[in-house]
Amino acid sequence: MPLSLYLLALALFAMGTSEFMLSGLLPAVAADFHVSVGTAGTLTSAFAAGMVVGAPLMAALARNWPPRFSLFAFLAVFLAAHLIGAVTESFAVLLVTRVVAALANAGFLAVALTTATASVPPRQRGRALAVLLSGTTVAMIAGVPGGSLLGTALGWRATFLAVAVLCVPAAAGVLKGIPSRQQHTAVALRPELAELRKPRLVLVIALAVLVNAVTFGHFTFLAPVVTDVAGLGDWWVSVVLVLFGVGSFAGVTTGGRLSGSAARPVVAIGGVLVLSGWFSLDVLGREPIVLLPLVFALGVVSFAVGSTLIARVLHHAAGAPTMAGSYATTALNIGAVAGPLLFVAQ
Template identity: 55%
Template structure:
């Protein structure tokens, strides 16, 4: 793999940390800026919406620009937004920086996915995708817990400064190492031609699968802490370790999926999806048994991110013929639709009094829905429209 891919992964690590770190910082932000906790919680929603909207919009704006130029602009805006967020004492300004950071993050990931697959041979797209998405899984393992610790020790602003500091060397390294060529790696078709790819049922079904599987993942991940303490009966000190186990499994899943996707994941994907459905069901049933629940957590991280990563690669392969510069945007939007929808559904189940196991059951239902979509999916990709 080209060294430049790992530099892109470093930037994605910083962005993934930023996206998820607020889970442990919201109470401190609310107290410091004089707003309610639910109001401070809108910072997370604003980031999710910015990611969904930002991926296609940013990719369209930068589609004919060199990939390095677009990546540098997006990362510089992301870094600046965190500096402003760390300095402000106005909640509305902080909210605006989260939207701007999300737009820049979405644009970077969309262009980065397309640029990464353009740097490698056609049969290595899966591994290239795994390097980038590995940055997100490492953020779950190390970045988010580190941000929480920094917030506890030095205040929430220190976590924002840390994200900016990690982004800075990535900015310099990308300027020196990423090729100058267009993100798509060749002639770029018209925007209308690329957007018409979304008319293809085969591509839409893969996007729906990616959204459903990622929604299931984050539905449980966001509410894993109360599951550990309220259902498993373990102390709060177990929470970081269980989250790290999930993240370690996720990193292994992304890495393995990258290699399998390049060899043809057709036979493996249905089996992995069935195993994922069985895993969420098993966790919902066995959550009251700490040993079994803790054992299942890394396995589910592996399966969830492995299946999700494989679906992203399928989006890139199937969109590449007539949407070479927007394929990454399609994949990014699908993932973030799931990341936004899953926690909302899990929260609704909790608010409905269904108990702390209910988000896991919702995850199982989402994966079951993905199975139904997969059964209706065309067996062969259609020709470009």
């Protein structure tokens, strides 16, 4: 795989760490700004909303820009948002920086998905996506726990600065690793949007929303399953989250290798396993000896199916070379936002 893919994955590691780590830092943020934890929680809601609307808006904005410029610009904005967030004394300013960071994150991912698949031969596109998305899964394994530890030791502002620092080599890598004159197909926006009329594309997008909604709807409330359902101590929560992260990394890798040759079996069989596994977690998870391997397995199948669906979205949206990545990103983000909300509403 090209070195540029690993540098893009580094950027997604920083962005994934930023997206997921804040939930563990909310009490410290609330205390620093003298607001309630509920009010501090709007920081995560604002980021989620920015991710949902940011992918299509930012992709449309950057569609006529060279990929290298787009990726660097989004990274620079993301970095600046974290620097401002780390030093501000105003909660309102921090809230704005989270929205801006989410918009930059969504735009970067949308462009990175199409750039990754365009940088390799068709047969290697699944593996290219696996390398790219590994940045997010490694963030779940190492970035989020590391950010939590750093925040505990040095304060939540240190985690924002750390994320900004991680963006520096990623940005340098984009400038060095992405060709300045990479082939860029100019297509009018209306035909790209017309791709959304394809029944197969709509079906794959709907499946991506469903899988991500089920996955993140249950993952968000995994801690109570560990402590209340399985009866384990609080420190086991971190163990279970790491297990899920390791499983998700294995799933992305597996999905990348199979998305080209066995996409239908992965989605058909894996999709059933995702739904049945998550919805049986409250029952099967009562026994710790079952819960631990089950969470790992759910990480594998959830991300194997999810990464395969991303590859299929890009495949079926081939007529939308600049917007296809935003379709995949939006589907995943809608699922990630809707899932927890629907879970709470039950």
